[in-house]
Amino acid sequence: MVSLFKRKKQNDSGSSVRVLFTSDLHASHTVFKKFINAGKIYKVNGLIIGGDIAGKSxxxxxxxxxxxxxxxxxxxxxxxxxxxxxxxxxxxxxxxxxxxxxxxxxxxxxxxxxxxFKNAIISTIREWMRIAEERLKDYKIPIFINLGNDDPEYLFDTLKESEIFRVGEGEIFDFNGYEIVSYGYVNPTPWNTFREKREEEIYKDLSKIVSRISNYSRAIYNFHAPPYNTNLDNAPLLDENLKPVVRGGEIVYTHVGSKSVRKIIEETNPLLGLHGHIHESRGFDKINSTLVINPGSEYSSGLLHAALIVLEGESVKAHQFILG
The missing domain is CATH 3.30.420 (Nucleotidyltransferase; domain 5)
Structure with missing residues (x-):
């Protein structure tokens, strides 16, 4: 895998583009700092955070x-x-x-x-902004960030205070010849979190958003919910008391991702899908020709889960999970 990162082949917009993606930091100061530092170490062109940046307690x-x-x-x-x-x-x-x-x-x-709670959340995000702006000031690495289902809407206003963050639900950002679009709502969960919608609403939103993309073969979908029935959306099956179902001494898993996210990927075939939400389901998969990735999360242990992706032209030349 390492040898792939040494390729010098040029794409039609210049040299290869390196992206580092993470998700579900849930207020872990340690994970955020590791992510920023990793961006410098791996000499990436852009950082992407997939949502769920707020803590829970x-x-x-x-x-x-x-x-x-x-x-x-x-x-x-x-x-x-x-x-x-x-x-x-x-x-x-x-x-x-x-x-x-x-x-x-x-x-x-x-x-x-x-x-x-609100004061603590906003204070933490502003501290992250100061860290990012200080550590990346000489690198000019943009951070594309969006809210997830566990993030209150008022955080959009806080994130927009930063000059280094690129934030906007459904807004299309140009990034070295690629188009990045984010969407943080998820299909209903048992916990009734801040940002959930029915599948039909998600599909309607996504259809409208991606219709503005000019070239799907260079599109990056930063959608918090993973696509349904993939390696990215396996979670424990819960009983009526929200406890994991155990059979034969083992926890039973089921697919909990979004059918609408999967459908929109099937219909448009973007270059890359970046997802989170299901912490225990780190993995990658293919939907038609689209590579989809969930780096997983162990934020409470201070461990960074991320994915390093190398893009060349209209293809993903390499991808590698990073844990540290």
């Missing part, structure tokens, strides 16, 4: 005074707190430092809890 930290804090019923010192905060940031857990009275008020006030 927030831990209140109660300031007891005298450099003592209560974290999940454990009393720790300020020195211990610094290490714990770094751990939270690595695994994608938000935190809020509150006085005892503010904490007690938040317990009874759902609106205040939502506000604390």
């Amino acid at each position: 927030l831990v209140p930290i109660i300031d007891l005074g005298n450099n003592k804090y209560n974290v999940q019923d454990k009393i720790i010192s300020s020195n211990e707190l610094n290490g714990l905060i770094e751990k939270f940031k690595s695994e994608g857990t938000y935190y809020a430092i509150l006085s005892k009275s503010d904490y007690e008020e938040a317990l009874q006030n759902k609106k205040l809890q939502d506000e604390l």
Whole structure:
């Protein structure tokens, strides 16, 4: 595989184009920094993030005074707190430092809890922006990014504050002669997340979006939901209590991807499909002539899952999964 990355063949728009793709970072500071650094190491022309950038949980930290804090019923010192905060940031857990009275008020006030969550999400994204702009300022590597199903809509406004991020649901971006388009809604899940739609709605949206693409053989679909019935959409089958079904001592898996995403790929045959959403289903597949990829995710362990893709003309010359 490594030898493929040394090819010097020219395409009709110049030399090969290198892309690094990841998805489902879920607020892991460590994974985001690794992704940015990997972009420099692999000398890519562009970075793509497929959505689900927001975290899922927030831990209140109660300031007891005298450099003592209560974290999940454990009393720790300020020195211990610094290490714990770094751990939270690595695994994608938000935190809020509150006085005892503010904490007690938040317990009874759902609106205040939502506000604390919102502030933590926005603060983290703005920190990521500063990191990306600082580390990539001499490289001029664009970051194409979109929201996934677990991301609240207000994050679009936050992401657009950055000069380095290219964000827009359904907007078509020119990238070294290729067209990148993103879409973050997914087919219904058992968890009723922020951005879900029925299959017929997804198909209607996608049909309208991709109709504006000028050349499908140079199109890159950054769609958060993986196409149905592929190597990218295997997830545990759940029972009525949302617990994995186990038969013969083994977890039963089923396909949970989007039939609409698959249909639109079958109809238009883009060059490349980049997907996420199903963390445990890292893999690649082919739908007609289209290569589709899901790098998987282990964000809570601070591990970067990514895919390095080399494009030449109207073909994918190489692709390689990266884990680190």
